[in-house]
Amino acid sequence: DTEVTQTPKHLVMGMTNKKSLKCEQHMGHRAMYWYKQKAKKPPELMFVYSYEKLSINESVPSRFSPECPNSSLLNLHLHALQPEDSALYLCATAVLAAHEQFFGPGTRLTVL
Amino acid sequence: AQSVAQPEDQVNVAEGNPLTVKCTYSVSGNPYLFWYVQYPNRGLQFLLKYITGDNLVKGSYGFEAEFNKSQTSFHLKKPSALVSDSALYFCAVREGYGGATNKLIFGTGTLLAVQP
Numbered sequence: 428d429t430e431v432t433q434t435p436k437h438l439v440m441g442m443t444n445k446k447s448l449k450c451e452q453h454m455g456h457r458a459m460y461w462y463k464q465k466a467k468k469p470p471e472l473m474f475v476y477s478y479e480k481l482s483i484n485e486s487v488p489s490r491f492s493p494e495c496p497n498s499s500l501l502n503l504h505l506h507a508l509q510p511e512d513s514a515l516y517l518c519a520t521a522v523l524a525a526h527e528q529f530f531g532p533g534t535r536l537t538v539l
Numbered sequence: 540a541q542s543v544a545q546p547e548d549q550v551n552v553a554e555g556n557p558l559t560v561k562c563t564y565s566v567s568g569n570p571y572l573f574w575y576v577q578y579p580n581r582g583l584q585f586l587l588k589y590i591t592g593d594n595l596v597k598g599s600y601g602f603e604a605e606f607n608k609s610q611t612s613f614h615l616k617k618p619s620a621l622v623s624d625s626a627l628y629f630c631a632v633r634e635g636y637g638g639a640t641n642k643l644i645f646g647t648g649t650l651l652a653v654q655p
Contacts, residue, residue, distance in 0.1 A: 431582075458641065469629055469645035470583065483642065517582050521641070526571050526590060526633055528643060530582035 431531035433518050439537045442508060448534045450501040450518030459501045460519040460528060461493060463512075470517055476501060477523060508538045541566045541634040543613075545646035552620045553654050560615040560649045562630030571633035572613045573643065574604055578626045589613060600624070620653045627651075 431452045440446050450459065457478050462470035475483035476495040490512075492504040501518055515535050519528040542565045552558045564570055571590055575583040587598025594606045604615045615628060628649050635641040 433582075467627065467648065467650070469648055470643075472642055475642070519583075523641075526641070527573060527585045527588050529585060530575075532582045533580075535580070 431518055431520055431529055433516075433531040433534050435534060436532070437535045437537075439539065440505065440508065441539050442510075444508075445504070445506045447505065448503040448516055448518075448536075450503075450531055451499055452520045452529075452531075453499055454520060454529070455498070456520035456522055456529070457498060458521040458523050458528075459495060460521070461501070461503050462517040462519065462530075464515045464517055464533070466515075474503075505536075508536075510538050512536065513538045541570075541632045541644050543572070543630045543632045543644065543646040545628075545630055545649045547649050548647075549650045549652060551652045551654065554622050555619050558617050558620040558624070558651065558653070560628050560630075560651060562613045562615065562646060564611050564613060564630075564632055566632060570606075570613075572604075572606065573631040573633070574598065574602070574613075574615050575629045575631060575645075576600075576626045577629065577648075583629065586615070620651075622653050622655050625651055625653045 434449045459476045461473040464470040473487045474493045479495045490507050494502040515533045517533045518531040521528045544563045573588045574586040577583045587596050589596050589606045597603045630646040631643045
C-alpha cells in the first residue's frame with residue numbers, strides 16, 4: 428500500500444462543534460505531518476510527529492489538537508474553530524532518513 | 540533560514556511546446572530541493588528532488604529539473620507540454636538537520652496553464 432488516505436473528504440462544522448480528521452498510511456513511514464492550505468497558497472506546516480511523538484508544533488492555536496495513536500494513524504481534533512480556519516487540511520508522511528514527503532488528498536473543512 | 544522563490548504566479552504555454560517553471564533558492568549549506576504538483580481539489584504529488592549528484596534530475600510524468608549552483612536556481616522543465624499538465628506547481632526546500640526536524644519550506648506556487 429503506497430497511499431496516504433484521509434477522511435472525511437469534506438467536513439462542514441459550526442463554531443461550537445467538535446470533530447476529528449483522520450489520516451492513515453501503511454507504508455511504514457515514521458514521520459507524519461499536518462498542513463493547512465488556503466486556496467492557491469502553499470501548505471503551512473502545523474505539526475510533525477516522529478515515532479508517534481510530537482516533535483514540531485508550529486505555534487498552532489489550541490483549538491487544533493493532534494494525536495498519533497499508532498504508527499499508521501494520525502488524527503487532528505478540532506474544537507471551537509473559527510471561520511478563518513476553513514481550509515484544505517493535508518496529511519503527509521515520510522521516511523525519517525529520506526527527504527520527500529508523500530501527501531494525502533486532504534480534507535476540505537468549512538467552518539460556519 | 541532556507542527559502543525558495545517562484546517569481547511567476549502563472550505560466551501559459553501551448554500544448555506541445557516546452558515549458559519552464561522557475562524556482563530560485565536561498566540556503567545555508569547544501570540544498571535539498573523538491574518539486575510538487577497539485578491538481579484541483581487534490582493533495583500534493585511529489586515530482587522530483589535534488590539532493591546531490593547530477594545537476595539534471597529526472598522525475599515523474601516526463602518532468603525534469605536543472606540544478607544550477609551559480610544561479611541558485613532549480614527550474615522545472617518539460618520538453619513537450621500536455622493539457623493535462625495544467626496544475627499548481629510548488630518548489631520546496633528542506634529545512635532541518637535530518638530526522639524529526641525535517642520541514643519543507645514551500646514557494647508561493649506557480650499556476651501552469653497549457654492551452655490546446
